[in-house]
Structure formats: C-alpha cells, structure tokens
Amino acid sequence: MDKTYSPGEIEARVYRLWETNGLFAPAGDGSPYCIVIPPPNVTGTLHMGHAFQDTIMDALTRFHRMAGDRTLWQPGADHAGIATQMVVERQLNAQGLTRHDLGRERFTERVWQWKEQSGGAIARQMRRLGASVDWSRDRFTMDPGMSQAVQEAFLRLHDEGLIYRGKRLVNWDPVLKTALSDLEVQSEEADGHLWHIRYPFADGQGHVTVATTRPETLLGDAAVAFHPGDERYRGLEGRRIALPLADREIPMIADDFVDPAFGSGLVKVTPAHDFNDYEVGQRHGLPLINVLAADAKLGDAAPARYHGLDRFDARTRIVGELEAAGLVEKVEPHRLVIPKGDRSGAVLEPWLTDQWYVRIAPLAEPAIRAVQDGRIRFVPANWDRTYFEWMRNIKDWCISRQLWWGHRIPAWYGPDGAVYVGRSEADARARAGLPADLPLVQDEDVLDTWFSSALWPFSTLGWPGDTPELRRFYPTSVLVTGFDIIFFWVARMIMMGLRFMVDVPFREVYVHGLIRDHEGQKMSKSKGNVIDPLDIVDGIGLEELVAKRVTGLMQPKLAPAIERSTRKQYPHGIAPYGTDALRFTFASLATQSRDLSFDLGRVEGYRNFCNKLWNAARFVLMTAESPVEAGPETLSPYDRWIRSRLDATVAAVRDGFAGYRFDLAAQAAYEFTWYEFCDWYLEFSKTVMQSPDVGADQRRGTRRTLLETLEALLRLLHPLMPFITEEIWQRVGPLAGRTGDSIMRQPYPSVLPGAAAPEVESEVRWVMDFILGVRRIRGELDIAPSVPFELRLQNAAPLDLERYARNEGALRRLAGIAGATPLAAGEPAPQAAAALLGDLRILVPMAGLIDVGSELARLDRRRSKIEQELARADAKLGNEKFVRNAPAAVVTQERERVLEFKRELAQLAEQYERVASLR
RNA sequence: GGGUGCUUAGCUCAGCUGGUAGAGCGUCGCCCUUACAAGGCGAAUGUCGCAGGUUCGAUCCCUGCAGCACCCACCA
Secondary structure (H helix, E strand, O other): OOOOOOHHHHHHHHHHHHHHOOOOOOOOOOOEEEEEOOOOEOOOOOOHHHHHHHHHHHHHHHHHHHOOOEEEEEOEEEOOHHHHHHHHHHHHHHOOOOHHHHHHHHHHHHHHHHHHHHOOHHHHHHHHOOOOOOHHHOEEOOOHHHHHHHHHHHHHHHHOOOEEEEEEEEEEEOOOOEEEOHHHEEEEEEEEEEEEEEEEEOOOOOEEEEEEOOHHHHHHOOEEEEOOOOHHHOOOOOOEEEEOOOOEEEEEEEOOOOOOOOOOOEEEEOOOOOHHHHHHHHHHOOOOOOOEOOOOEEOOOOOHHHOOOEHHHHHHHHHHHHHHOOOEEEEEEEEEEEEEEOOOOOEOEEEEEEEEEEOOHHHHHHHHHHHHOOOOEEEOOOHHHHHHHHHOOOOOEEOEEOOOOOOEOOEEEOOOOOEEEOOOHHHHHHHHOOOOOOOOEEOOOEEOHHHHHOOHHHHOOOOOOOOHHHHHHOOEEEEEEEHHHHHHHHHHHHHHHHHHOOOOOEEEEEEEOEEEOOOOOEOOHHHOOOOOHHHHHHOEOHHHHHHHHHOOOOOHHHHHHHHHHHHHHOEOEEOOOOHHHHHHHHHHHOOOOOEEEOOHHHHHHHHHHHHHHHHHHHHHHHHHOOOOOOOOOOOOHHHHHHHHHHHHHHHHHHHHHHOOOHHHHHHHHHHHHHHHHHHHHHHHHHHHHOOOOOOHHHHHHHHHHHHHHHHHHHHHHOOOOHHHHHHHHHHHHHHOOOOOOOHHHOOOOOOOOOOOOHHHHHHHHHHHHHHHHHHHHHHHOOOOOOOOEEEEEEOOOHHHHHHHHHOHHHHHHHHOEEEEEEOOOOOOOOOEEEEEEOOEEEEEEOOOOOOHHHHHHHHHHHHHHHHHHHHHHHHHHHOHHHHHHOOHHHHHHHHHHHHHHHHHHHHHHHHHHHHHOOO
C-alpha cells in the first residue's frame, strides 16, 4: 500500500466492481427497505444539494443493505417541464428561432434529443459519488410506463370528480404564456406607487377618490367599493360612476373586504385582474372585463387606442392622460408585493382562462390525518407544523400548463366543445360511446410536472400494474428531502399515495437542511460561490474554477467581483479530496439545523481522516499480514479494551443511523477511529507485537484483534465512506476470516454480548491516565521525548503496583520512561515533578532534568484550576437545599469531588514547598 | 399580518429526558519516535444573545425582549 491514500485511482475501479457484480439490486429475504430518489431534472447537473442528499440516501441504503434488509434505492429523473423547455427554447433563440418556428412536434423531438444528449450527466455524477442505486430500475417521468400512470391517475381523479375544468383567475406568466400554480409564484417586495385617482360621478355631481397601485387596470374596472360601515360613503351604494378613459359607467358597491383605513377607503374593483376583486365580483354579479392579452399587452376589451400596448407602457400613458385630465389627486411612494414566476422571473398577472384543476380538499383531509395519527412521521418532528399549516389552507391545484414539454392532458373535445377523458383517444371514444367518425381534438395543454412527481413512489414501482415490487416496497421506508419542496412534492405524494394505493407513500420523511457556503450564504451562480461537488472530489485549478464561475452569468458585470473573491478564497484552486472525504463531510454536516454551512476546511480534515484510516490499515497489514503459526490465543487487556470500545461505538453509530443523526454517527466513528483505535490501541499493540518478552499466544490474540477490529471498523464506516473501506477491506477482510466479493454485502456490525468490559476499561483508563500524567510533565517542562527517565511511585496502593506490573511494557513505551520503582517505606521522596493518579503520586525526579522555575509555574497553574473547581463544589454542598433535595448519588459524587480536590491541593502544596526549597 | 427556526471557544457546529461546557478547523509550544508531517505529544481559549421565572441546581424547561434567517398570506 502507498504511504498516502490517493482516492482518484481507487474510486472508479471500486464502483465498477460493485456495478458489474450487480450488488445494487435488492437481494436476500430480509424485510423490505426502500427509498425513492427525489428525481433530479433530467438535463440538469448535480449540485451540492444533490450530492448531500445522495450521500444521506446512499448511507441509509448501504446501512440497511448490510443490516440484512432487502434494500432498493430507486433511481430516476424528472422531465421538469418548464425548466427543460426553457433551456431548449434558449438554445433555439440563440439560433434566432422560437419554438413556434419548429412547431409542437419538431420542438418536442428536439427536447427529446437534448434529453438523450445531456440526460446521462447526473447518472455519471451519481456514480462518482458512489450512489448504490439499482440502475436496472432507472426511470424517467416521461417513460411510457410513467405516462401510463399519469393518464390513469388523471382519469380516475376525473371520474371521481376530483379533477375539473374551470374558467377562473389563474396566475398567468405572460412571458412563458402559461398558467402556474400558487406554489410557483414568488412574492417579491418592491417599491411602487399608490395613485389616488378621481372617479367622477356619472351625473357630473362631484367625484370620489380611489387609491390603486395598478392604474392601468382601471380599464377593466367593474365597480368602486367601500366598506358597508364606512360613514363617509353612506348612501352612495348604487351611485353610478363615469369611468375615466373607458367611456363606461360602473356602480358603487358596499363590501366587507374593503379596509376603510387604507387609502381613501374606496377600492376600484377589477374582477378580471385581481384575485380579491374576482371574489367581490362574484358576490355582486359584476362583469369580468379582461383587458389584457396573453402577453400582458392591452387587448380587445380595452378601448381601441390602447390595443397592443404593453401593460407597463399602458400604465405610464394612462397616468399621463389622467393627470392631463386633472384626475390624479396625488401619488405616494408605496411598498408592495409583486408576484413573479419562479422560473421566468416575469411579473405575473391574475388572468382569466380555462384550466384544469384538482379539487384538493377531499385529498388533503386524509393526508392531514396520516400525519396526525403517526402513519407518517416527519424528522425532525416539527416539520409537521409547516405541513399542517399549508394543508389546512390549501386551495385547488391548477394542473394544466400551456407548454409543449410534458404529459399531454388525456382529454379530447368534440366539435360542440364537449370534453371526453380517456387513456387514449380510442379509450375516450369507447368510454363515451362516440362514433368513430366524430372528430375529436386533444387538449393542447400538458400537466404540471409535479403531477407526475406526485405519483413517483408508486409509478416507479410499476403502478398501475400490480407488480411484485409494488407489493413489496410500497409503502417505501423513508423520503429524504429538503424542506423547500414539502408543499410541491411531499404533500402531493401523500395525497396521491393515499388516494391510489390506499396507504401512505412512505413512513418517514427525513427533512434535511440546505447546503450553503462557508458564510451561510445560499449558493448561486450570481453570487459566484457555487462549488461543483465533483470539483471537490477531483480537484480543480484556480483558472478553471474562475472560468467556470464567470461564464454564463446572467449579469456579466458581476464577473470581476466574483473573480476577485474566488482568487482570494482559493488561491491554489481546490485540491482533489476524493469522494469519501466529501461524503464524510456531508454526513457530519447533517445536523438538525436548516442551514448547513459548507466549509472546505472540513473536507480537508476528513480527507486527513481517510489518510489516517489508510495508514492504520497499512500498519495493521504490516504487523498482521504475515501468516503466524496456529496456536492458542490470549487477549491482552488492550485487546479486550478496544473490543469493548468498538462495541460502544457500534451502538452509537447505529443509534445515529436509526435517528437520522448522521452527524453523530460520523462523529462517533471518527472519534473511535482516531482517538481510540489509532492513538491508543495501535500503540498498545506495538508493545505487544514488538516486545521480545511477550508470549506467542498473546501475540496471536493481538494480531487477531488488530485484524478483527479494523475489519469491523471498515464495515462500520462503509455506509459513509464506501470507497476506501471497500479498498482496504479487500485485503483485510480475508485475513479477518471473512469471505465475499465486497464489503457491501457483509453484515453491519452489531453490539455483541460480552464485548463490553467495564473492568478492563477502568484498568486501561488507569494506564492511559498514567501515561498522560507523565506526558504532561514532559510537555510542560519541555523535556524532549528522546530523554527517558526513571520514575518513583509514592503512595502506591497494591492495585497500582499490580497494574503497573501488568502494563509496564506499554507504560515504558508510551510514557517514554526507563522504569519506575516504588518508594520504600520511610524513604524520603526525591525532588521531583509529580503527576497525581488518585492517591498515587508519579514522581519525575528533577535531578538534571527539570527547571525549578517552570515546575513551580506549572504547579501554580494547576493549583488555581483546582481551587476554582473546589470553590464551586464547596458552594454547592454548603447549600442545605442542594443536600436535601438533590438525588443522593449526585450529592455523594459532589462530596467525593471535594475530597479529591482537597487531597490534590494538599499534595500540590507539599510539592510546591519541596521544589521551592531547591532554590 | 400569521408561522417556523437560529443565537454555545477566533470560525463552523455538537451538547441525548436539567447535575463538573465538547469536537473539527484555526492559534501557541516541543518533536521527521520505522502506520500516518494529510502526522505525534502537550497547551491556551467560553458572563452558553439579554432580562425575568421555575428548581437545591438552568446552555437545557417557562415567559418576555433583542438580533438574524426562512416560509406562508388577497390589503387595493
């Protein structure tokens, strides 16, 4: 093995081993465990969020697979309607074309081509991350099977009256020219104006003043409303107003929704262009006057002179004309909320169209109950409140989109406009008993991408067919997702799953945080702080990194600042850290926090951890690889100690996985590996293996413990660091008596009966404290490690002497001492620095070794520390109430501490005197 | 306007049902001791946001406040 771990050469080889041996497919007769992947956009690339999420899912998958479950991690990708269509349209635009130049058929062909060309990127990246998905079951939301599921779901919901078509206001994106659901609306605050406009009465007798932020919609006004209780306007109901510029009359009406305190207390009511006004219009039977066209230019219902005018130009012009007519009373600056499309960024319009909707209340109700009664559990639990909050206020879901890329709505129209729904045109015809020659035209629209995503947990498993996979793996075990798509996706899967499968789609929802940069900023192209996860795996040079960040910016003027900060932060680019280091970083980042700051420093730390493990393995192989003659074995205290510690670690790591606390699992494994196995056990083992006077049977025991502990540790770490553990295991596994192709299919370590050895732990603790005490003196008094010295032991109890004798080899080696002899009865203690270990005083004689001044300083530091502790403990015990009320064990413990402190202080004082007398 | 989080060492974060404050990175010493300098040994560092309350005892539970972040919402 090389002296340094180099991930690059190993990872590709190891992944190939797994994939070609078919190790990702479900196997065995264990209980089923299944995770469906949140399908990434098929033409997208893997970002840090994906890498993080995939790491978690892969860790769970590998953990359960090793624990004996029949485990499926179901992969797939999403067609991502709007996002993908926009990418391809942009490509066309670059050639000076629009999708209309190609027409629907050629355009969708073109999207398919783009999908074929770029669709493999994510899968390749996932392989680099070690994702153990069952590639043979890879699915795409536009696959024939998926499409069938979509049609079936649509049909059934429609038959049950849960899908309907209706003309009403929707959120309209005038750039993409499609309807959007409420969730796709991003509200943004902005500075605008509040125009106070005079509306003259039709009879010429005065006017009223209304306040509006959207004067151009005046052309669509159908009334002016005031609050019924508003004294100022009492009696005005029914009074006619001559709508300026529009040459129409509209009535005054009274309605509760008006806030008398806002503006003038009068609202212009524009039912076709505002959601509130729409409601008011319904209540009062007002006409819907739709003055905007699909592109948000003024249309037919507006006076002819405004036709074709863009809405914002129309605003300027209308305000100008009103001013000219003396109808603008005042203009105030006003903070308002502007709805924008989450993809296009266009300012949306409430617009009157025919759309398809899902009647959501009947679906939401059982979905709420499923979480209430615990059939679905959110982790962390408090996310259920967010879920309830939304579900209880949910509105019908607009599912039709005026796009070309997506699942075509399975509805056909007859010549008379009648609607026929079916799995296909023939099916629709058959279901309605229509004659073959009746011409039918399919609905032009496609379904919201999230409609197919909502079916994902069962459509991927074969629904509407009744497949073995569906029966075995549904409900799936856990959904791993970010909180940003709880509404978009999680809630809808629950509703659809309960409707079609009559059971929840998953039993648990693990909601993880969002990966941000090291300063807690969201990663985004325009901030220039995006890191490609594979650049951490493979490394990237500075120039290339800068180029990556500044090309393709929406706002090129940001480039210099991004370049500067990138050069400052990564003066040497990014080193190749390997997948395992990245994955371990993600695991340790997976706390319960919502915002997870990603710091490359941690990756470096865990890269070092990989190297540490690698070298520990090298050591184990060097000491234990050569065959030894068979024979009886004896375990040393250190062997039993490390086995006991491993056992505790296994318990902690398993707890971590069970509770989705990957950070705690990672931490427990890290600490065991580095601080117990490497720092102590390997050193202890040297005293056994490299000392001439240790018997062969004990050597065999240690050799076996080295191999078995390392081997178990590799299995323990494997879900988090699959590559390095596999690579090492290939050599260590067989030596530890394991057979098999791969660590992947080995059992996950379990807590073993009899492994925990508290009495051994306490003896080894004594040994370690002994060593630490001596090392501290050495460190604080600057005695070089190469200078051995002879110790004297004062106040040694028989147990101390026994322990010393049993562990002398380790003590000599690890404390760097030449030996230790107890003081004889009555023998005066030499001038010495002392370490305290209970009653035992470990003396480092000072002759020729120690500087009096620095020893006194050391004693002083120690004394003030103990005095502080003592003062606190004393105060506690001085409090009668504490003594009376605290549990006896706590009080006793506190008393013991006080005794301990006092004893140590006395010893320190004595020691101080003695050393001081040397001056 | 409603809701949800967060505030612990210079930085990033743990801290399980209240009982002596921890880790990584960074910092400071001493070491190339044949697994590992991507390392070893040792050291320093905290009014646990602020103010009350409950309790023998609060980083932890309760209340209020401040700051930060996010989500939802129709005030023209």
